[in-house]
Amino acid sequence: MSAPWTPERHPSLTGRLARLGFTDAGHAERLLAEAAGEQITVVDPMLDALGGAADPDLALAGLLRLLAGLDGPARAALQADEGARQRLPAVLGVSSALGEHLARHPGDWVVLSGDGAVQRPRPQQLRDSLLRAVGADPGAAEPCARDAGRPTLEALRAVYRRHLLHLAGRDLTGAADVGEVAAELADLAAAALEAGLAVARAEVPEAELCRLAVIGMGKCGGRELNYVSDVDVIFVAEPRPGQDETAALRAATRLASALMRACSASTPEGSLWEVDAALRPEGKSGPLVRTLASHRAYYERWAKAWEFQALLKARPVAGDLELGEDYMAAIGPLVWKAAAGEGFVEDVQAMRRRVESHLNKRTDEAERQLKLGPGGLRDVEFAVQLLQLVHGRADETLRSPNTLRALSCLSEGGYVGRDDAAGLASAYRFLRNVEHLLQLHRLRRTHTVPEDPHDLRRLGRALGLRTDPVGEFTTLWRRHARGVRTIHEKLFYRPLLRAVARLPQEEARLTPEAARARLTALGFNDPAGALRHIEALSSGVSRRAAIQRTLLPVMLGWFADAPDPDAGLLGFRQVSDALGTTPWYLRLLRDEVTVAERMARVLASSRYATDLLLRAPEAVAILGSDAELAPRPFEALLSEALAAVRRREDGDRAAPAEGAGPRQGAGRDTPAEDAVAAVRGLRRRELFRIGVSDLLGLADVRTVGEALTDITTVTIEAALQAAVNKIEIERRGPLPTRIAVVAMGRFGGHELGYGSDADVMFVHDPLPGADERDAQTAAHAVAEELRRLLARPAPDPPLQIDPNLRPEGRQGPLVRTLASYAAYYARWSAPWESQALLRADPIIGDAELGHRFRRLIDPIRWPRDGVDEAALREIRRIKARMESERLPRGVERRLHTKLGPGGLSDVEWVVQLLQLQHAHEIAGLRTTRTLAALDAAVEAGLLDDGDGEVLSSAWQLATRIRGTMMLVRGRASDLLPTDHHKERSAVTRVLGYPGTGDLLEDYRRHARRARAVVERVFYGVTD
Template identity: 30%
Template sequence: MLAALGGHSSHLAHLAQAESQAILDFAQHGADHAFAEVLAPLQRLPVAATRSETVTRLRRSKRRGALIAAAADLQGRWSLAQVTGALSQLAEATIDHACAYLLREAAQRGDLRLPRAKLSDARGIAQDSGLAILGMGKLGGRELNYSSDIDLVILYDPHVAAYHAEAAGALYVRLARDLVRMMEERTADGYVFRTDLRLRPDPAATPLAVNILTAITYYESLGQNWERAAMIKARPVGGDRQLGQSFLDEIRPFVWRRHLDFATIADFQAIKTQIHAAHEVRGAHKTVQVAGHNVKLGRGGIREIEFTTQVLQLIWGGRDPGLRNQDTLGALASLAEASRLSAEAAAELSEAYVFLRDVEHRLQMVDDRQTHQLPEDEVGLARIASFMGFADLETFADELVRHLSLVEAQYAHLFEQSSESDEHAADDPSAQPLLFPPDGHDALTLARLSEMGFREPTRASTMMRDWQAGRVRAVRSSRARDLLRRQLPAILAALAAQREPDVALSRFDAILSDVSTGVQLLSLFQRNPALLRRVADILGAAPALADHLAHNPSALEGLLTESGPGSSTALLPALVGTARHFEEALEGARRLVTEGKFEIDSAALEAAIDVDAAGEARSDLADAAISALVPHVFDDFARRFGKVRHGSLGIIALGKLGGREMLPASDLDLVLIYDHPENVSESHGGPRSLPSSVYFAKLAQQVVAAFTSPGAEGKLYEVDMRLRPSGNKGPVATSLSSFKRYHAESAWTWERMALTRARPVFGTQQLRKRLSSSIRDALLMRVEARVLPDAVSMRARMLRDLPADGPWDLKARPGGLVEVEFVAQALQLAYAQKHPEVLAASTRMAIAALARHDLLTQQEASTLIEADRLYRTLTGLLRLTVGPWRRPELPPSVGTVLLRGTAGLTGTLHDLPMLRDFIEKKAADVRQIFEDRLGRLAEEPR
């Protein structure tokens, strides 16, 4: 080890001589122990310490810590993460110690109010000091390199500890200036850390320490993408850490945007171009090379790995909090796990990052210089190769070039894909832009539009002239129009591929007219060509879904997942859980539910998932929304009215949600049940108390309002409460005792039938267990012989009073979905006491269970299950395409969707008349089973 130090670095050799005790401690007790001994003197601030003594202590600790980190690195005892983590920890400890001295000095001068009991605690003294220090860059990410600057942002709250708030600015600026001086000033003992404060908000116009409110206002109004990237790594490293964290929480929406923004890629590419232009003379080469190459800023270097990682984090991290890692290697792993970066790419970038950071460290260890540039001469390169542990320069050079080339390729794939596509388009005549002159129509363009399949080329041309002239809302900016110009051939090709291109084009025009800014949308299409084709298919086939998309363009984001429907469901708990307050939680839930619904609906439309999988996915999404959002409702309510001791509110799902068979636009059928000890009569702990029953009634109203109130992303769900014991006339919430008593004494047959689909979806573990038990008890109690006749009578009244709304109302029609469900529910209710195993919330599972107990024949069960799937499939597809439809004939594009979606259920049917005949046959079979098992229906009125 000593030979390695002395043979490659005069700086390390000098440190080893000056700090021989640290080297001995390292050799005898190991790196971890030796490093802990370095940090120990920084934990406390000697009461009588002078500034000179404090600075000397800081410099010696830095010297010893850097030596031990270098020795552990060179001997392979520490990984890169351990080395950079130790250096970051050392920097943080020195900041704490220096701050403690300066704050105590300010308190002794009478400038700050600080508790005397904490004046010797290097970290405790900073609590409630009004001073917050954020570590940025590599310090923030715990990735500090061997000779790195520490990037800091120093903030203050003038109202916390300063005696005079109006003079606080000058006081905290003085503290910032003194801190920089203590860290940077060089003496015979060296220096602590070079310090850079240029990442503060608007550094040319703001002082060294910035008022927190000023900083928040800046980021909310003027912050740029590069500042968002810088804030990814920001974390409190000194001063009052709680104050620093509250600031980061406040600007979280600035860093992690609500919607995907692929336009960020272009911004970062421009930044990288500026870096190359500014540093080219210093070796930030535009090509991969060895001699003189800058391993940080050059092609294939560390910065390209960081940019790739940070851009993907900024694009996807607003939607997925799991991607908000501060360290590069952790972020790459998270991106791969979330399928935002291929596992191979993440592995290549991670391996290259470790290698290039090791090279960077060796370069800096030579003379303790902040350099990233390899030597120009062969002798210098050979020394670095040896320092890296390579036997010869050639082997080192090959390995270096391999890593640089892999990084270059991955960077180009993300950042330069669009420019390459433009170059290819220039060589492809079919992709050449059409001409849409502002004052007329180009004859060749009209002819080409006709050839593409547009039946009204003049109207199509007029639309696109309006787009290019910026007359449509989404393309009013020049940047949006430039993106549109590049994307127009692909957009037209995708729309022309539809069965009715003119209709699809009109729907795309509606989207552009409704979107506030087209840059994000068009960048989304530019980076994801497959998404454009999927959207065009939706516009061509599903007017109802297209209309939803026009009013909720953010729903597109749900289509970009590679893990299939359900990604929004998986992200809901984390996104809503990290919300700063109730409104942010509600907004996040609305956004992900909107995306999730569209994601599932699109997959169902494309026949990528069947109706059972889609129903379960929609139900999982609703379950996740309830589980994630309701605790926020509770917390918000408790702040106003306290809590009922040992009381709790639970939610029971019924209907399609209860059976996990939700269709597009399904309501949530809910019953809210509360329970509390008899001796607890009111709430406590809030500004206002309420009687327990009133408390839970109001809390239930807040829960329902959270799901039904509209916002920018629409509303979460419609909620149907009619199945609660009191119906629509009573309180929204019912006590558990009342619920049990009602179903034991007063429930109607139809209410008991509905209860077969009940399942608890929210509540404490104990309450959910009691709810499940109460539901089961209600279903297993002895029922009158009137169950089956009551079901037949109810169905007859429905046929008379609520007839089918047209030939495609497959729920209410004779032999339709209602009759399938009545068979399942009535037979379960009639035989549950004797055969409790027949109870199942899902219709198809209940039917299968009834057949296992010979309450239905296998043939009857198969017929009912097939009809159930067919009806739900067609109903879902009709809701997505045309919505309520009363005419016998369907648009041609819709017929294509129905035939494709039911192919696995009907065999090969070539046209809609054949499908209609199939439905009629299935309905007749269902009606026969209904009458055989429940009883004959009176003849329906003509």
């Protein structure tokens, strides 16, 4: 045995201990003097390592307690292990709690020795270790503890802390970074939950009735857990095959409760942590365990935005992992579906403000909060999650539940500047390191930076700060917090606030007195009514009302800049009321000035667009970008529409196999009706997109006509497919014929207006060997079903299918074979039918049949010999008769944009006559589009440039006026408004004219010039 350690034998010890960093060198010297000689043999060569610890005094005391519990061979082994001699002081100098654990379990020091001390355990190793601790078989499908008594729980805690000791040894010596530490802590928590569930199975005899999955949430789900933290979970259960659901849920609830007790119960070895299930549906008021279907039903119907935000970090961690993955497959997509509404942003901001407000009432704590305070961890996490939820719907690379990984992806994708991302990542790592050091000290849940200088010194030294640990730590912490707060504010910046700030203070507050005065000054016709709308929108203490109070002062000015401020404010209230308690669009308006301003202009200009917006409020999101307002490509629209039909078709065809037959019954739509309803929803959204582009001057006449034709074509194509599917199911086999739909009139000319019917003809061609009568019956059934599906009442502008341009009109069959069309045109075709075929375009249905139909009608509409004198006289006679008979009685002919002199009909008949006369030899005239044919006629010299420009300008102006009247009034009209001041003024302003008289004068001038060309070219009148 070595001689006792005495001051006489080590006269310079006190000074050495002081130089090494011991704060109470005298006390340390006394501890050494009291230690047994065998302990001193180990301590002496470790003094330098002890002096390098975060708290040398704490490290020395812990080491001496450990050595007191070791026998001679163990002390010798420790003395010989250089790695352990470095890791032990690092751990003991930070964590008194782990020092106490080693005092109780001195043999656990070995986890800090040898090569294993620096190796990271796999999640499966952690799981197996903790299951063995409770006497469960790790290889069993559902491990069960031998018993559920206190010794089992104590063993679980002891082994859990041994793993914490192993991890802390790597953490505090730099062998693991903060991300790896947080991930391993989450894996260790998952293993503990699995062990707790094994204990629960031993306690609950009826456990075999159910399957139970544990979904990790929060930091556990994101694999970024702290050393000491509540572990957030959600429980999902399913009955085993043949078991009663009620009994299974009762058993699952008992299992979940027992699991929670197994982790949180206090024992002589302490507890692990609280298992917190408050993030479940309905929170603590809801059932602890739900089935998968119950979870999905809740999230689809009732969940708030913050609940979807929480699901961002959901991950199966224990129990039935297959059931857990089913949960993720069912619930995961809802996160991104909900995020598309962007309502999350307001909830995140409101939640952050509430926390800050609460903290600000305790200023001292707010200043020292690592987690919730300004510039704290939550500022980083909330900023990252906000960007994830906004951009992650379209970019799946952003969907990581881990903060640092998500931040890296946001930087790589360009959503966050590199410097900002690097600043946030650096601050986050620093703050998490400090949080870990705080919690390791006593293994207690804390996020508050201490005020005691001794504790601050320990933190600073643990972070490697030596010159002035307290001052350097404080400076570094404050710098990171300021940086985080600056970037956080930038990411949450709202451009609309600048506009609010420019308002006078009394107007920005929107008091009733200020609002009434401002409404009068802005030109609202009914200030009292407007004030009622404002009060309805902004009164109360709800979040919606608060946002409205921010928005309305600015939007009132934008309403006043548009034709009808009163209608704009009314529309805004209607949209807000329609959205109920989910004001997701208000966040968009507040953060995007362009969206808010455009919405105000649209609502105060267009009844048509307002009605569409009331029925599809999510369309507000497209207002922020010119690119979003551009008409979508035809192929993309068609793909989306047909996908909607296929989804319903697959479900419908699966139904008979279940014995239920097609989904039809009282009060329920058929799959075909469901499909067409979805497609009509798509059409509603696209009509809004086109209408807004038109109103904002982003689309010209040709673009609008093509876009309206495209969405009409897509709608009918999808409805045709749905009709075919339905008839084939009813017939129990494929159709015996092929079907095509021929677009006619303005539809065929790709010149549809907002209120146009879809003129069509139906053609079919029996398959080889098919019975012609059966084929005709099937084709007729499809055509009737198509018309029925599109005629069903729906909350969108109607799409009327008009087949009256078919041979023999209403007296003829609705559907003809290709051969029947050929026979009819060969024998009975009149000049007007050849003229009608000029706009025939078989663009829907069977493409090959459509091509054959074109080949059939081309010689008829583009006759080789042109138009003889008799046919010319007949065409002119029909035109003159139409002018005299089809104009409504009592209207001013010169103001009728369609049938009046110089109107649409005049220009179109000129173009069509030129096509009948010359299209056979001039390829450019072989088009269904009026303006394209007009351009070709000019190029071919059939019209001089001046005449072509006159006709083109008149046609485009008339088309613009008709479209604008539909947009403004919400109903179609061919007559220029003259007697209703508000509508006349609105149409005038939307078209960009200074006054009503300017519009009338311009139209009359264009029409007069166009009529002169018509007289010469069409009627052959010369001066």
